[in-house]
Amino acid sequence: MNAGKEPFAWILNIGSELTLGITVNTNGAWIARKLSFLGFSVRRILCTPDDEEAIAVLREAIRQGVKLVVTTGGLGPTYDDRTLELVSRALERRLELNKDALKFVEEFYKEKGLALTEERIKMAYMPEGATALKNPIGAAPACIIKAGETTIICLPGVPKEMQAVFELHVEPLLKEMVPEARVFEAYLYVEGVPESSIAPSLKRLVREKPHLYVKTHPLGHEVKGPRLKIHFMLRGAEPKAKEELISAVEGLRQEAVKLGGSAVYELNYSKDHPSNSSVVRE
Numbered sequence: 001m002n003a004g005k006e007p008f009a010w011i012l013n014i015g016s017e018l019t020l021g022i023t024v025n026t027n028g029a030w031i032a033r034k035l036s037f038l039g040f041s042v043r044r045i046l047c048t049p050d051d052e053e054a055i056a057v058l059r060e061a062i063r064q065g066v067k068l069v070v071t072t073g074g075l076g077p078t079y080d081d082r083t084l085e086l087v088s089r090a091l092e093r094r095l096e097l098n099k100d101a102l103k104f105v106e107e108f109y110k111e112k113g114l115a116l117t118e119e120r121i122k123m124a125y126m127p128e129g130a131t132a133l134k135n136p137i138g139a140a141p142a143c144i145i146k147a148g149e150t151t152i153i154c155l156p157g158v159p160k161e162m163q164a165v166f167e168l169h170v171e172p173l174l175k176e177m178v179p180e181a182r183v184f185e186a187y188l189y190v191e192g193v194p195e196s197s198i199a200p201s202l203k204r205l206v207r208e209k210p211h212l213y214v215k216t217h218p219l220g221h222e223v224k225g226p227r228l229k230i231h232f233m234l235r236g237a238e239p240k241a242k243e244e245l246i247s248a249v250e251g252l253r254q255e256a257v258k259l260g261g262s263a264v265y266e267l268n269y270s271k272d273h274p275s276n277s278s279v280v281r282e
Helices: 026-038 051-063 083-090 097-112 118-122 160-175 195-208 238-258
Strands: 010-014 040-049 068-072 093-098 126-128 131-133 142-147 149-154 183-191 213-217 225-236 260-268 277-282
Touching: 010 026, 010 051, 010 213, 026 040, 026 160, 026 213, 040 051, 051 068, 051 083, 051 149, 068 160, 083 093, 083 126, 083 149, 093 097, 093 142, 097 118, 097 131, 126 142, 131 160, 142 160, 149 160, 183 238, 195 213, 195 225, 195 238, 225 238
Parallel strands: 010 040, 010 068, 068 149
Antiparallel strands: 093 126, 131 142, 142 149, 183 225, 183 260, 213 225, 260 277
């Protein structure tokens, strides 16, 4: 799905455990899918260690006028949780004790009968001008910072916490940032046709419709029982975009049948994310 008027977004996943290959970056994929269905064009998913490299990434995003940067990781109480310090330095702002964040941290530990310590209070220090976001299931608050035309959102690295904060606080805010958007998505499942055989048809399709995202995912051997999952995405207004997508998928389905295969497709048409409801055509 080629970028048009959609605002650009970068995702910056911070953590040496990611760059060392210890932890798989599931956060990047989850956020990218969410942002795509909210109407953003995700242009970068980057991983950096817990060090100054993140400063350069943030400054470059601001220089380019990227509308949204979402970071994950580095908000906790340990020595290597440095994300908000790095954001402060990138923006050349003071790292200060945020009263709302301190309240959230204090409430979290008080409920568990634990006192505040220096390490726990550390999680309440945020860049000057940041808005703290309460973490509904964890200790570390998230935050939002405006830097010119760029909005920076810093989320926890623990996937369950990141997702909870995003859906509770971030998603409603992002819906206000982008025009009303609807994303249509389809999957075409093809059996009996090698990927190389249907490749010319795909090439013609994307040449005719450059705004349509099309990607093949081989599920079997190229010639011994070939199976393909072909993913389509299109952003636009209903009913025109939906009709255009169905026409494109149906056309490719017919091409697969002509090549001696069988094919069925599934259409998702939720505004914000894939829906359980779908249209299936054999």
